[in-house]
Amino acid sequence: xxxxxxxxxxxxxxxxxxxxLWDQSHPVNLYKPICYALKVGGKRIRPLMxxxxxxxxxxxxxxxxxxxxxxxxxxxxxxxxxxxxxxxEMRRNQPSVHIRFNENTAILSGDVMAFLAYGLLFEIKxxxxxxxxxxxxxxxxxxxxxxxxxMDFESRSDVTSGEYIGMIRLKxxxxxxxxxxxxxxxxxxxxxxxxxxxxxxICMGLAFQLKDDLLDTFGEEKAFGKIIxxxxxxxxxxxxxxxxxxxxxxxxxxxxxxxxxxxxxNKEEKIHTxxxxxxxxxxxxxxxxxxxxxxxxxIEILESLPVAADRKEPLMxxxxxxxxxxx
Amino acid sequence: xxxxxxxxxxxxxxxxxxxxLWDQSHPVNLYKPICYALKVGGKRIRPLMxxxxxxxxxxxxxxxxxxxxxxxxxxxxxxxxxxxxxxxEMRRNQPSVHIRFNENTAILSGDVMAFLAYGLLFEIKxxxxxxxxxxxxxxxxxxxxxxxxxMDFESRSDVTSGEYIGMIRLKxxxxxxxxxxxxxxxxxxxxxxxxxxxxxxICMGLAFQLKDDLLDTFGEEKAFGKIIxxxxxxxxxxxxxxxxxxxxxxxxxxxxxxxxxxxxxNKEEKIHTxxxxxxxxxxxxxxxxxxxxxxxxxIEILESLPVAADRKEPLMxxxxxxxxxxx
Numbered sequence: 001x002x003x004x005x006x007x008x009x010x011x012x013x014x015x016x017x018x019x020x021l022w023d024q025s026h027p028v029n030l031y032k033p034i035c036y037a038l039k040v041g042g043k044r045i046r047p048l049m050x051x052x053x054x055x056x057x058x059x060x061x062x063x064x065x066x067x068x069x070x071x072x073x074x075x076x077x078x079x080x081x082x083x084x085x086x087x088x089e090m091r092r093n094q095p096s097v098h099i100r101f102n103e104n105t106a107i108l109s110g111d112v113m114a115f116l117a118y119g120l121l122f123e124i125k126x127x128x129x130x131x132x133x134x135x136x137x138x139x140x141x142x143x144x145x146x147x148x149x150x151m152d153f154e155s156r157s158d159v160t161s162g163e164y165i166g167m168i169r170l171k172x173x174x175x176x177x178x179x180x181x182x183x184x185x186x187x188x189x190x191x192x193x194x195x196x197x198x199x200x201x202i203c204m205g206l207a208f209q210l211k212d213d214l215l216d217t218f219g220e221e222k223a224f225g226k227i228i229x230x231x232x233x234x235x236x237x238x239x240x241x242x243x244x245x246x247x248x249x250x251x252x253x254x255x256x257x258x259x260x261x262x263x264x265x266n267k268e269e270k271i272h273t274x275x276x277x278x279x280x281x282x283x284x285x286x287x288x289x290x291x292x293x294x295x296x297x298x299i300e301i302l303e304s305l306p307v308a309a310d311r312k313e314p315l316m317x318x319x320x321x322x323x324x325x326x327x
Numbered sequence: 328x329x330x331x332x333x334x335x336x337x338x339x340x341x342x343x344x345x346x347x348l349w350d351q352s353h354p355v356n357l358y359k360p361i362c363y364a365l366k367v368g369g370k371r372i373r374p375l376m377x378x379x380x381x382x383x384x385x386x387x388x389x390x391x392x393x394x395x396x397x398x399x400x401x402x403x404x405x406x407x408x409x410x411x412x413x414x415x416e417m418r419r420n421q422p423s424v425h426i427r428f429n430e431n432t433a434i435l436s437g438d439v440m441a442f443l444a445y446g447l448l449f450e451i452k453x454x455x456x457x458x459x460x461x462x463x464x465x466x467x468x469x470x471x472x473x474x475x476x477x478m479d480f481e482s483r484s485d486v487t488s489g490e491y492i493g494m495i496r497l498k499x500x501x502x503x504x505x506x507x508x509x510x511x512x513x514x515x516x517x518x519x520x521x522x523x524x525x526x527x528x529i530c531m532g533l534a535f536q537l538k539d540d541l542l543d544t545f546g547e548e549k550a551f552g553k554i555i556x557x558x559x560x561x562x563x564x565x566x567x568x569x570x571x572x573x574x575x576x577x578x579x580x581x582x583x584x585x586x587x588x589x590x591x592x593n594k595e596e597k598i599h600t601x602x603x604x605x606x607x608x609x610x611x612x613x614x615x616x617x618x619x620x621x622x623x624x625x626i627e628i629l630e631s632l633p634v635a636a637d638r639k640e641p642l643m644x645x646x647x648x649x650x651x652x653x654x
Contacts, residue, residue: 030475081438085431104412104478107434111408112471114441118464122457130449133460137445144439148357151431 002061004048004314011047014065015072022116033101033109034116037076040094045208045322046179047072052315053183053197056307063125064186067132070120071179073113074136078143080110085151090226114140128185139178146171153237157260161242165206168239173205180204196301203298208322210291213238215326217275218284223327229271235260239290240283244274247281295323329388331375331641338374341392342399349443360428360436361443364403367421372535372649373506374399379642380510380524383634390452391513394459397447398506400440401463405470407437412478417553441467455512466505473498480564484587488569492533495566500532507531523628530625535649537618540565542653544602545611550654556598562587566617567610571601574608622650 019038025031047068051061083096084106098106121133149167153159180201184194215224216231217240231238259270298319302312346365352358374395378388410423411433425433448460476494480486507528511521542551543558544567558565583604586597625646629639
């Protein structure tokens with residue numbers, strides 16, 4: 001069994017391999033931004049999940065690297081387009097593609113990344129290939145639905161935590177579920193095991209996104225790679241905000257409402273005020289509890305799988321890392 | 328054998344069927360724009376080509392409607408994104424999606440259309456399904472490359488007619504080639520016939536786009552549905568312009584160069600001047616000859632196919648209509 005850091009090296013070297021290929025592809029203005037986006041990096045969680053899930057059953061992860069990279073490519077396609085839509089100027093401490101190049105580039109290079117992902121999936125040798133591409137397609141559609149809901153929530157002030165969880169399930173969690181399921185299928189697992197892997201991935205995805213929300217408000221700027229308080233500044237409906245609005249008393253609700261409706265404001269002051277309310281309401285603890293709830297459920301599902309415990313350990317470790325991370 | 332107008336009705340009714348479905352889908356802000364884009368219509372050439380190609384071999388076109396609609400969906404996805412990139416505010420006499428809704432909508436609803444297209448392809452029942460989806464994926468990537476080249480050409484003044492033909496091959500023709508090939512495969516044709524169909528589609532696509540260029544400058548505004556002279560105003564590198572620049576004498580080249588570099592100008596005057604040069608150089612005839620050249624080659628390929636002449640007639644008719652059209 002290949003350990004996590006070796007798997008990460010495999011992923012990076014495969015990404016480098018394709019980047020080198022695309023770096024030479026024409027038209028350069030279409031393919032260079034793809035190399036840029038991939039080089040900027042990221043945690044590569046999704047391809048790692050594909051490989052770790054496969055390793056529950058089989059020992060030659062290099063055989064299925066294409067599937068892992070396809071999912072990472074798809075993920076990066078969504079980042080290119082989301083960053084335009086969200087007007088996010090930075091990504092992983094670097095200018096986003098639409099800033100570094102321009103919006104047209106981010107649209108079109110993003111599009112081609114989605115098709116490159118399909119191209120890689122087609123090169124997979126597996127009797128489950130059709131299922132994999134079908135699941136991938138369904139998931140891609142759900143991810144778009146999630147992004148739309150996220151944007152819809154921007155203009156609403158009555159988003160509940162339940163709606164929020166439903167949104168991040170689509171926007172973030174289903175791709176993690178898909179990653180584990182695809183890895184399992186490639187490993188030759190049964191349908192019920194594949195479904196459990198998917199469910200575990202959903203739990204991991206929900207926990208992962210809530211942790212992201214937490215870090216955006218309560219993290220360390222340098223480690224996180226984005227401005228702390230960005231969600232507060234942009235009135236982003238996060239679990240922290242939906243919970244706070246739900247639990248606030250009359251005075252707190254009024255104060256939050258005032259800040260949420262201000263068009264011109266001092267950013268530091270807004271962050272300070274909203275964070276203070278979050279602290280009064282113990283939102284940090286509530287969020288941590290929710291993260292732990294999803295994590296435990298994910299771990300339980302993994303524990304229940306009919307697979308030797310030592311084979312599951314790297315995946316368990318990943319779950320733990322996802323929620324203890326500070327970036 | 329179903330005739331062309333019945334096939335067109337089949338296509339419209341299938342599109343209405345899916346539109347009704349998506350009209351009820353959530354989130355509405357994601358799916359409504361898809362219905363809008365499909366309702367605005369268009370010539371539905373690509374799905375018709377799928378069905379006509381299939382009918383060279385088989386008689387039940389309703390069996391493969393999903394493949395036809397998938398390609399039309401993909402085509403509309405490219406229109407949504409291209410119209411943002413090209414800042415095209417009108418499409419078929421109606422506001423483009425990014426104008427009627429907004430840019431984010433055009434990006435994301437566009438994305439989901441591409442995945443819906445894949446979803447439909449997956450529902451096809453055919454032993455060639457994998458080949459079809461693979462060809463579709465490869466074609467999609469080429470279409471993106473074509474759009475990039477088109478944008479790259481905007482900032483260049485030395486684009487040759489050869490480069491231009493290479494660009495429209497990717498941007499427009501490969502999808503027509505793909506449509507005929509997919510129809511043929513679904514009809515059960517041999518590989519060499521499928522390849523001939525693809526080649527015929529390429530010729531039709533090239534002729535089709537050159538006709539479009541011609542109409543943009545020399546067409547009738549009302550019939551064409553777009554402003555006549557739009558390509559001239561925006562300095563778009565079309566076959567007309569690349570040929571004119573190649574054939575112009577010193578004086579004409581200087582005059583054209585002046586108009587191409589003006590940032591502020593009277594639109595009517597620019598159109599009038601450039602059209603006058605086109606007329607001096609007989610660019611209209613040169614373009615018509617090129618269109619006829621591609622059309623003849625396409626017709627020849629179709630004639631050479633080992634299929635009864637009466638089965639080919641509707642496809643031949645389509646080729647003739649594509650180049651005699653005024654919209």
